[in-house]
Amino acid sequence: RGKKAFIAGVADDQGFGWAIAKCLAEAGCEISLGVWVPALNIFESSLRRGKFDANRKLSNGKLMEFSKIYPMDAVFDTLADVPKDILSNKRYAGNSKWTVAEVAESVKADSGNIDILVHSLANGPEVIKPLLETSRKGYLAALSASSYSLISLVQRFGPLMNKGGSVISLTYNASNRIIPGYGGGMSSAKAALESDTRVLAYEAGRKYGVRVNTISAGPLGSRAAKAIGFIDDMIRYSEENSPIQKGLSAEEVGAVATFLLSPLASGVTGHVMFVDNGLNAMGLAT
Ligand code: NAD
Numbered sequence: 001r002g003k004k005a006f007i008a009g010v011a012d013d014q015g016f017g018w019a020i021a022k023c024l025a026e027a028g029c030e031i032s033l034g035v036w037v038p039a040l041n042i043f044e045s046s047l048r049r050g051k052f053d054a055n056r057k058l059s060n061g062k063l064m065e066f067s068k069i070y071p072m073d074a075v076f077d078t079l080a081d082v083p084k085d086i087l088s089n090k091r092y093a094g095n096s097k098w099t100v101a102e103v104a105e106s107v108k109a110d111s112g113n114i115d116i117l118v119h120s121l122a123n124g125p126e127v128i129k130p131l132l133e134t135s136r137k138g139y140l141a142a143l144s145a146s147s148y149s150l151i152s153l154v155q156r157f158g159p160l161m162n163k164g165g166s167v168i169s170l171t172y173n174a175s176n177r178i179i180p181g182y183g184g185g186m187s188s189a190k191a192a193l194e195s196d197t198r199v200l201a202y203e204a205g206r207k208y209g210v211r212v213n214t215i216s217a218g219p220l221g222s223r224a225a226k227a228i229g230f231i232d233d234m235i236r237y238s239e240e241n242s243p244i245q246k247g248l249s250a251e252e253v254g255a256v257a258t259f260l261l262s263p264l265a266s267g268v269t270g271h272v273m274f275v276d277n278g279l280n281a282m283g284l285a286t
Pocket residue numbers: 008009010011012014015016017035036037039072073074075119120121122123145170171172173216217218219220221222223224225
């Protein structure tokens with residue numbers, strides 16, 4: 001039987017989440033998505049209008065299908081956490097059951113247990129500000145959307161994961177190294193995400209028998225990355241200075257994600273795996 005995967009953090013066909021979905025679909029998985037509520041309308045209409053069709057083609061000639069698409073906002077755990085102004089916001093008001101706990105309940109009702117959970121989302125409202133100028137609110141918002149969201153997902157989806165299941169997220173080496181420009185507490189959020197990956201690997205490993213890993217990816221010109229502003233410079237720097245001097249495709253990350261999510265990686269958990277053409281190993285720009 002095909003494995004069931006839930007992927008949180010897809011809103012177009014340009015990011016890592018989409019590439020992971022495609023690679024998992026190639027491997028025969030059944031895929032459902034959690035799409036950020038404010039991005040849901042445009043994602044669904046683009047999908048319907050065929051805007052993603054070129055990127056949906058699988059090697060068997062068929063188009064990748066999603067068994068379900070759920071509205072989701074990973075900043076809220078239960079309905080009781082949602083402030084009134086969000087509930088009445090017109091982009092949210094037309095949708096329901098989009099908090100993490102409610103999405104987990106819907107997934108359980110629609111598909112039963114799942115095998116694979118992918119966290120491919122981040123948000124840092126002050127990402128363009130240096131850490132030295134970041135507000136408390138901006139910092140905590142970055143941690144809430146980009147780090148606690150993983151804990152929340154594992155908390156709520158862990159109980160519906162089959163033993164032997166696997167979780168991955170996406171991180172960035174600004175957690176360990178100074179990357180000027182990756183601000184607003186996003187560097188802190190990635191450091192937390194990597195540390196939490198280890199602790200969650202232990203706790204969810206013992207409790208549910210699932211593995212938890214994270215992929216530290218090189219720069220990709222996704223929608224989120226374009227919001228940071230200097231992504232083209234990062235891509236150029238990486239191409240010039242990595243051991244392997246080439247661009248990094250989202251598919252290369254999708255392939256490693258599929259490996260980590262498969263039984264081939266049954267002995268790997270709590271791991272931060274670099275998929276960055278080796279840039280992390282350099283000690284000096286060349
Ligand atoms: P992306 O724009 O494709 O994905 C980010 C997604 O997060 C979007 O779909 C957005 O709608 C969603 N999102 C934001 N806030 C949310 C919330 N509160 N609830 C639910 N969804 C929310 O961009 P991407 O670059 O593919 O990002 C995916 C992951 O990869 C992120 O964790 C990012 O930090 C990481 N990453 C990206 C790069 C890069 O250069 N692009 C490098 C390393 C790691």
